[in-house]
Amino acid sequence: MTRIVLTTASAELVERMHHATGGAFLALPEGPLPADPAHLFAQLDNAPAPDVVVIDSGSATEQALDLAARFDQQCPSIAVILVSDLGPEIGLSAMRAGVRDILHPAAEISDIRMVLDRASEVAQARGLAPALAGGAPGSAPVRTGRVISVVSPKGGVGKTTVSTNLAVGLALAAPHSTVLVDLDVQFGDVASALNLQPEHSLTDMVNGPASRDTMMLKTFLTLHETGLYVICGPPSPAGADTISGAQVSQLLEMLAWEFRYVVVDTAPGLSEHTLAAMDQTSDLVLLTSMDVPGVRGLRKELDTLTELDMFTDSRHVVLNFTDTRGGLSLADVEATIGTGVDLMLPRSKAVPGSVNQGIPLLQSGVRDPMTKQLRRLVDRFAPGPAATRRPRRGEGRHRGRRRVLR
Numbered sequence: 001m002t003r004i005v006l007t008t009a010s011a012e013l014v015e016r017m018h019h020a021t022g023g024a025f026l027a028l029p030e031g032p033l034p035a036d037p038a039h040l041f042a043q044l045d046n047a048p049a050p051d052v053v054v055i056d057s058g059s060a061t062e063q064a065l066d067l068a069a070r071f072d073q074q075c076p077s078i079a080v081i082l083v084s085d086l087g088p089e090i091g092l093s094a095m096r097a098g099v100r101d102i103l104h105p106a107a108e109i110s111d112i113r114m115v116l117d118r119a120s121e122v123a124q125a126r127g128l129a130p131a132l133a134g135g136a137p138g139s140a141p142v143r144t145g146r147v148i149s150v151v152s153p154k155g156g157v158g159k160t161t162v163s164t165n166l167a168v169g170l171a172l173a174a175p176h177s178t179v180l181v182d183l184d185v186q187f188g189d190v191a192s193a194l195n196l197q198p199e200h201s202l203t204d205m206v207n208g209p210a211s212r213d214t215m216m217l218k219t220f221l222t223l224h225e226t227g228l229y230v231i232c233g234p235p236s237p238a239g240a241d242t243i244s245g246a247q248v249s250q251l252l253e254m255l256a257w258e259f260r261y262v263v264v265d266t267a268p269g270l271s272e273h274t275l276a277a278m279d280q281t282s283d284l285v286l287l288t289s290m291d292v293p294g295v296r297g298l299r300k301e302l303d304t305l306t307e308l309d310m311f312t313d314s315r316h317v318v319l320n321f322t323d324t325r326g327g328l329s330l331a332d333v334e335a336t337i338g339t340g341v342d343l344m345l346p347r348s349k350a351v352p353g354s355v356n357q358g359i360p361l362l363q364s365g366v367r368d369p370m371t372k373q374l375r376r377l378v379d380r381f382a383p384g385p386a387a388t389r390r391p392r393r394g395e396g397r398h399r400g401r402r403r404v405l406r
């Protein structure tokens, strides 16, 4: 059973924790936040060390983050959840302090339960990892995140549109859970699709200290206004030369330890970097346009992946620009590729506008058949009512915002 400790001055939060856990947690006596893990353990009355610590920051945000960082350094197998009402703005500092998840002080019982379940999974996996790494030879540490790669044989079929919307949708469904990686190392345009001006890019993540140190890696992430973390592509195509497949593989592995969802946007075809991503991929989103070259290309890609034995258990075939007026039916497509189509995305007038503005449809929440289908895609990975929720006020409904092309 997971051992959970809560520090809070809020009787209401204690009450909701009771409902969420059936009373299976320990609330520390009210008082100032302990300065470090040792002080917190001293208040446990000889109870065993917890797996999950929930720290309600109240108005002492800095102290709470300090305490979280100390847990991360001294007791990395304990998962820390921060209770804070500061929204996405605290996300990056919380992540740097090793915080696993953030709960709003008014979080509903179902949200509390979900975050605690997730934290206990992580705590268990972290606790297991050293034993596995040092114990059974050849056994890999247990990873906790899903790596979802969006691939297609041809260019311009909607990979970036789909990956940015999927990542935003997952980030809105479970705050601070998702990182999007732009693996289109030459001409990646995730930054543009999300209207971001990143300080750091993929190049910084795979070279130097960030490639070896998770804490450092986190400080290089770019935070999007929906709470999504992003690793943008190199600023110029020349940057691609400094990135190897092995580095990509290592990066994705590190991210899968830290995030529930790692969404990967790729360049067309099976480049060295895409193949390296496939090695870490748990869920493959195979995308094609509804035309003969696109569908034939997908058939070849499926055959190649089968030959390379690179198929994941979980794969999702997505047809974009669906339109039967071009003479191809769904049945034709399925017969050609030899497998079923999981999701159809209509050609939509809302997409070019959203790409040009840098605001994904799942962020703006614009009503459109494409938005509806993209929500369905998110639901395949994060089922439940949270996944389909529309953005809250302040989470990104922007109208008429100007953007500067860089």
Ligand SMILES: Nc1ncnc2c1ncn2[C@@H]1O[C@H](COP(=O)(O)OP(=O)(O)OP(=O)(O)O)[C@@H](O)[C@H]1O
Residues within 6 Å of the ligand: 152, 154, 155, 156, 157, 158, 159, 160, 161, 162, 184, 266, 267, 268, 320, 321, 345, 346, 347, 348, 349, 351, 352, 355, 370
């Ligand atoms: N369902 C859709 N309806 C209308 N336009 C779309 C749709 N999907 C994508 N587009 C448009 O098609 C263009 C290509 O999309 P996108 O950049 O997502 O493709 P891509 O596969 O990432 O391309 P590349 O291979 O060059 O990276 C964009 O201008 C986008 O706005």
Ligand SMILES: [Mg+2]
Residues within 6 Å of the ligand: 159, 160, 161, 184, 189, 265, 266
């Ligand atoms: Mg693209």
